[in-house]
Amino acid sequence: MSTPKSWLPIAANSPFSLANIPFGIISTTSNQDPRPAVAIGEYALDLSIFSQNEGFCASPTIQSKTAVFLQSTLNAFAASGRPFHREVRTYLQNVFTEGSPYSNLLEANKELQAKALIPLEDIKNHLPLAIGDYTDFFAGKNHAFNVGTLFRGPQNALQPNYTHLPVAYHGRASSVVVSGTPLRRPWGQILLDSTAEPKIPTFTPARRLDIELELGMFVGIGNELGEQIDINKAEEHIFGYVLMNDWSARDVQTWEYVPLGPFNAKNFGTTISPWVVLADALAPFKTTGLKNETPLQSYLQEDEQNNALDINLEIDLTTSSGNTTTISRTNSRKLLWSWPQMIAHHSVSGCNLRPGDLFGSGTISGEEPGTQGSLLEQIQGGKVAIKLNGGEERKFLQDGDTITIRGWSGEEGGLVGFGDAVGVILPAVERV
Ligand SMILES: *[C@@H]1O[C@H](CO)[C@@H](O)[C@H](O)[C@H]1NC(C)=O
Ligand SMILES: *[C@@H]1O[C@H](CO)[C@@H](O)[C@H](O)[C@H]1NC(C)=O
Numbered sequence: 001m002s003t004p005k006s007w008l009p010i011a012a013n014s015p016f017s018l019a020n021i022p023f024g025i026i027s028t029t030s031n032q033d034p035r036p037a038v039a040i041g042e043y044a045l046d047l048s049i050f051s052q053n054e055g056f057c058a059s060p061t062i063q064s065k066t067a068v069f070l071q072s073t074l075n076a077f078a079a080s081g082r083p084f085h086r087e088v089r090t091y092l093q094n095v096f097t098e099g100s101p102y103s104n105l106l107e108a109n110k111e112l113q114a115k116a117l118i119p120l121e122d123i124k125n126h127l128p129l130a131i132g133d134y135t136d137f138f139a140g141k142n143h144a145f146n147v148g149t150l151f152r153g154p155q156n157a158l159q160p161n162y163t164h165l166p167v168a169y170h171g172r173a174s175s176v177v178v179s180g181t182p183l184r185r186p187w188g189q190i191l192l193d194s195t196a197e198p199k200i201p202t203f204t205p206a207r208r209l210d211i212e213l214e215l216g217m218f219v220g221i222g223n224e225l226g227e228q229i230d231i232n233k234a235e236e237h238i239f240g241y242v243l244m245n246d247w248s249a250r251d252v253q254t255w256e257y258v259p260l261g262p263f264n265a266k267n268f269g270t271t272i273s274p275w276v277v278l279a280d281a282l283a284p285f286k287t288t289g290l291k292n293e294t295p296l297q298s299y300l301q302e303d304e305q306n307n308a309l310d311i312n313l314e315i316d317l318t319t320s321s322g323n324t325t326t327i328s329r330t331n332s333r334k335l336l337w338s339w340p341q342m343i344a345h346h347s348v349s350g351c352n353l354r355p356g357d358l359f360g361s362g363t364i365s366g367e368e369p370g371t372q373g374s375l376l377e378q379i380q381g382g383k384v385a386i387k388l389n390g391g392e393e394r395k396f397l398q399d400g401d402t403i404t405i406r407g408w409s410g411e412e413g414g415l416v417g418f419g420d421a422v423g424v425i426l427p428a429v430e431r432v
Helices: 047-052 066-070 082-096 110-116 141-152 231-237 250-256 279-285 339-347
Strands: 023-027 035-040 043-046 117-119 124-126 134-137 168-170 176-178 187-190 202-205 213-219 238-245 270-272 312-318 324-331 358-360 402-409 421-426
Touching: 023 043, 035 047, 035 066, 035 082, 043 047, 043 110, 047 066, 047 110, 082 238, 082 279, 110 117, 187 250, 213 312, 213 339, 231 238, 231 339, 238 279, 238 402, 238 421, 270 421, 279 402, 339 358
Parallel strands: 134 358, 176 270
Antiparallel strands: 023 035, 023 124, 035 043, 043 117, 134 168, 187 202, 213 238, 213 358, 238 270, 312 324, 312 402, 402 421
């Protein structure tokens, strides 16, 4: 890919190449106010400082809307729509391109560089958007099939409705946390012996704590209550993407989830990566997803056939002794439903989406061993253990385990990466 060169030294393996320009919310020890920034190479460009020092003066459109860069969240920027996101990203790419006519804005302005370009190691990331609502889909067909097989056998693994509609549950927005936030092992009701009658649960910290590798999508422009979003215009409602770990307590889930779906099994925490990769940055990586043979209702039929994203995904497990093992490698192509289909279905009832709403894709799993996005699938429901570097084994997570999710598109020199989604499991709270 012909990515132009930057005057700022950017390592070939940096996830934040000139082709990316992801947006986040940062603070520093010297200025603890959360504020918007973009990541580039080893740096964050503080957009509040850049915009207040006439950084956007070469574009009257952007200059007239710089208030969106003086907020503590990206909601106002997300709500400004795809054409504006595209304009800001292209402008910032020009600012960092070697020999561009914008070189006076930052390259030649050492004083502004010193104020606005902050080494990534000196920043703290915050949640990029205030999340009003969080909806978690189940679009990973291989995951749905694998888990369905564990519970119902391969013949009945996928429910008849699975290929007709992208099913989801309404998740909990308050416990979505930014990468680096530790999570407590949750307490819950667990049925220790499923064969005993009568069925009496035990109240205990979860023992079958799992992960779910997902892609997250932030809504930009929303819709009015009562209006439907047309599937062929749904792309215009996408702000960008993050990596997501939908932590899951499987033993709590088994006892509670019929008939209304997951509740406490998933509401204790969801980790997202800190930088939102704009839909435009991922547009070159659109590809075909898993084929759906089922004839679809008209509101779910898209003109665009390449609506899956080619994003490489990996999961690392690091034990408390410091040994790291990559336990899964997969790709976000492994989804049956596209983001426009999820948007169209979510709003077909007239449900209103709002800027900053978060969608999860559902767990992404490939077909082969070592490509599954949850431990439950990797251990075949508990039959086998995962062998870790250093000699330990795992079925479910232990206290002190750290999970790191990585994701990137493209090739070295022009990588479009996310920054990791990391979380460590702390022991359950003590009860007296
Ligand atoms: C899907 O279909 C199955 C089988 O007909 C049914 O048991 C289940 O309740 C349906 N699920 C949803 C989410 O509608
Ligand atoms: C990894 O495991 C080995 C073998 O148990 C151990 O000696 C070592 O200290 C562990 N930690 C690291 C960082 O390698």
